[in-house]
Amino acid sequence: xxxxxxxxAAMPVxxxxxxxxxxxxxxxxxxxxxxxxxxxxxxxxxxxLVGESGCGKSSLGITILRILPFNAKIFGGKVVLEGxxxxxxxxxxxxxxxxxxxxxMVFQGAMNALNPVMRVGDQIAEAIxxxxxxxxxxxxxRARNLLKLVGIDPSRANSYPHExxxxxxxxxxxxxxxACNPSVMIADEPTTALDxxxxxxxxxxxxxxxxxxxxxxxxxxxxxxxxxxxCDKVAVMYAGKIVELGPAEKIYYRPLHPYTAKLLGAVxxxxxxxxxxxxxxxxxxxLLYPPPGCxxxxxxxxxxxxxxxxxxxxxxxxxxxVACHRVxxxxxx
Ligand SMILES: Nc1ncnc2c1ncn2[C@@H]1O[C@H](COP(=O)(O)OP(=O)(O)O)[C@@H](O)[C@H]1O
Ligand SMILES: [Mg+2]
Numbered sequence: 001x002x003x004x005x006x007x008x009a010a011m012p013v014x015x016x017x018x019x020x021x022x023x024x025x026x027x028x029x030x031x032x033x034x035x036x037x038x039x040x041x042x043x044x045x046x047x048x049l050v051g052e053s054g055c056g057k058s059s060l061g062i063t064i065l066r067i068l069p070f071n072a073k074i075f076g077g078k079v080v081l082e083g084x085x086x087x088x089x090x091x092x093x094x095x096x097x098x099x100x101x102x103x104x105m106v107f108q109g110a111m112n113a114l115n116p117v118m119r120v121g122d123q124i125a126e127a128i129x130x131x132x133x134x135x136x137x138x139x140x141x142r143a144r145n146l147l148k149l150v151g152i153d154p155s156r157a158n159s160y161p162h163e164x165x166x167x168x169x170x171x172x173x174x175x176x177x178x179a180c181n182p183s184v185m186i187a188d189e190p191t192t193a194l195d196x197x198x199x200x201x202x203x204x205x206x207x208x209x210x211x212x213x214x215x216x217x218x219x220x221x222x223x224x225x226x227x228x229x230x231c232d233k234v235a236v237m238y239a240g241k242i243v244e245l246g247p248a249e250k251i252y253y254r255p256l257h258p259y260t261a262k263l264l265g266a267v268x269x270x271x272x273x274x275x276x277x278x279x280x281x282x283x284x285x286x287l288l289y290p291p292p293g294c295x296x297x298x299x300x301x302x303x304x305x306x307x308x309x310x311x312x313x314x315x316x317x318x319x320x321x322v323a324c325h326r327v328x329x330x331x332x333x
Contacts, residue, residue, distance in 0.1 A: 011083055012040035013216045014064075014103075014184050019077035019087075021063040030073075031287045033059035035240035037077070041184065041233075044214040046207070048227025048248060050263065051237035054284045057220045058108070060237070061186045065105050066094055082183065101131050104177040108189040111169030114161040120172050121147065121157025127179040146175035150205060167198035171205065178209065185210075188220040203230060224263050228252035236260045239285050239295035246320030256322040256331060259296050294325065302326055 019037045022030035033056040041047050049057050062068055064079055066087075079087040086098050107113065115123055124143035128134060134142075144154035150171040161169055170190060177185055187206055191199035207230050210217045221227055227234050227248060234251045236244040236259065244257040255261040262280045282299045285291055294312050297303040304326065312323045317333060327333065 010043065012080075013043050013045075013082060014041040015078070015080040016040075016060075016064065017078040017080065019060070019063060019079065020075035021059060021068070021072055022075055023059075023069070024071045024073065025288060029288055032240050032290055033287055034063055035287075035290070037237075037240075037242055039235050039242060039245055041216045041218065043183075043216060044210070045233060046210050046217045046219060046231040048224075048231035048234045049218055049220045049237060050222060050224050050227055050234060052222055052263075052280075052284050054287075055237045056240040056287070057237055058188055059240075061105055061188050061218070061220060064186065065099055065103055066091075067099070067105075096131075100127065100177075100182070101180045102182055103184045103186065104180070104182040105186040105188060106170075106173050106177045106190045109193045110173040110190070111161075111166055111193070114169055114172065116161055119158050119160060120164065124157075124172070124176050124179055127176050131180045142179070143175070146178055147172070149178070149209065150175045165198075166194055167202060170194060170198075170202055174202075174205065174209070178213070178215070181213075182215065184216045184218070186218045186220070189222070190219075206230070224252065224260070236263070239290055240287055241295060241323070242321075243296065243324070244320065244322045245314075246322075250318070250320050254318075254331075256317055256320055256327050257296075257324050258300050258302055258330065294323070302330055 017038050019034055021034040022032050025031055037060055039047065049060065051057055063074065074087065077087065078085050081098065081102060086094060089098065114120065121140060121143045124146055125136065125139035128139040128142055129136065144157050147157055148154050152168055152171055164172065190206065191202045194202065203226060206217065206219065209215065219227065219231060231248045234246065234248045235242050236257060238259050244251060244255070244260045251260060255264050280299060285295060285298065291298050293309045294307045297307040300307065306325050312325045314321050314323045317327055
């Protein structure tokens, strides 16, 4: 099993430890978007990061890549890439050595970020030239190879973005993210703006690339069933925190946190009684004023006094990490 410490286990490619990033909102205070997040990403591993909108998934991505808006502040933690803490690295070094080169990101709706007046091949070549000491011809050749890799005929390098379909533009953005052979690629809801068939094609492409090139991937989505199919490991995020983390198939077939269970429409049987809960009533909390105790407690049908008062610690249950006071009791473990 991957991702489990076996004594002499190889170092993870990326290790995020107790990471905290808040946004300052004038006169109101801090939005605790990333509030003590920890996980490891092994070489070649695909991690699915799931949770409803507003849970802090994109905030986690931009904190790792350090592309934060002016009102964001990192409050602590570590981001260790290949053994080095890159959170403390000076910005110019980070820009030269890490961002796009070691860690890249494909954004939600990224296909609209291509420069409309520049040929697609030139844009990819540009990304290479910016980070690597290679000639223009070599960069263009690599751009054509990258297009081929993402399933676009290399001759289309001479096309302009408007001559591409939405799916092709998103493929080009993936090629751009791969331009400098990164160790880690973060794909933040890379298919949301596309139609269902194209979505499936792009997801398959991401999976193929991750397998073929051995790139460690973080796939952000709100759809847990996509992740079960595509990823090795799943991290479920709720209100700025990871509430469940473990092998994808375990979490998909046997979710432990009530939030994960409800994302999947699964129903714990409390003391033999079955309850039907197909949807999650309410919405994620305002992260300016997160609820005390377990942040999910106001929406959790199983919440008790302790859930309202004490933050649940991460515990390991059957090879899965889960932050729920009542997990053993809920599932008769
Ligand atoms: N620039 C910002 N200033 C203040 N709050 C923000 C900013 N960006 C995002 N947020 C808030 O941070 C929280 C997490 O947002 P986000 O990371 O986008 O979640 P997700 O990607 O899971 O939908 C939300 O409450 C959102 O409103
Ligand atoms: Mg997002």
